[in-house]
Amino acid sequence: MKRTLGKKIMKLRKQHKYTQKYLxxxxxxxxxxxxxxxxxxxxxxxxxxxxxxxxLNTTVIDLVDPQYVQHPSLQEFMDQSSKTSxxxxxxxxxxxxxxxxxxxxxxxxxxxxxxQEVRNHMATSIDQALQHGLHxxxx
Numbered sequence: 001m002k003r004t005l006g007k008k009i010m011k012l013r014k015q016h017k018y019t020q021k022y023l024x025x026x027x028x029x030x031x032x033x034x035x036x037x038x039x040x041x042x043x044x045x046x047x048x049x050x051x052x053x054x055x056l057n058t059t060v061i062d063l064v065d066p067q068y069v070q071h072p073s074l075q076e077f078m079d080q081s082s083k084t085s086x087x088x089x090x091x092x093x094x095x096x097x098x099x100x101x102x103x104x105x106x107x108x109x110x111x112x113x114x115x116q117e118v119r120n121h122m123a124t125s126i127d128q129a130l131q132h133g134l135h136x137x138x139x
């Protein structure tokens with residue numbers, strides 16, 4: 001459990017381009033604690049988990065659920081595509097985005113809070129893409 005959680009914390013931190021120091025400041029933790037969490041040497045308490053989830057724009061459940069798999073980010077897909085000639089499937093990324101758009105209390109894009117209207121429009125477009133294919137939607 002500690003190792004899985006630590007890997008998720010590290011992956012999300014890197015996806016957000018946060019340093020351990022920055023994440024620690026956002027959570028009211030120290031760098032040593034963040035490092036220990038990421039290495040699986042320590043387990044954060046409930047209050048620390050809540051602050052970590054908030055700072056990493058996720059939920060406590062997603063952090064601690066061993067069945068929850070964090071899909072690769074778009075940047076990871078792009079990095080991977082430059083290293084291989086195999087096709088990449090972005091469906092899991094779109095499904096993950098759709099879940100966050102519809103269930104998260106607040107959603108940000110490039111540091112800006114999205115309005116409910118924008119979130120609804122994005123969710124509708126993504127849902128159409130998932131249901132009917134990308135050729136039939138307007139974004």
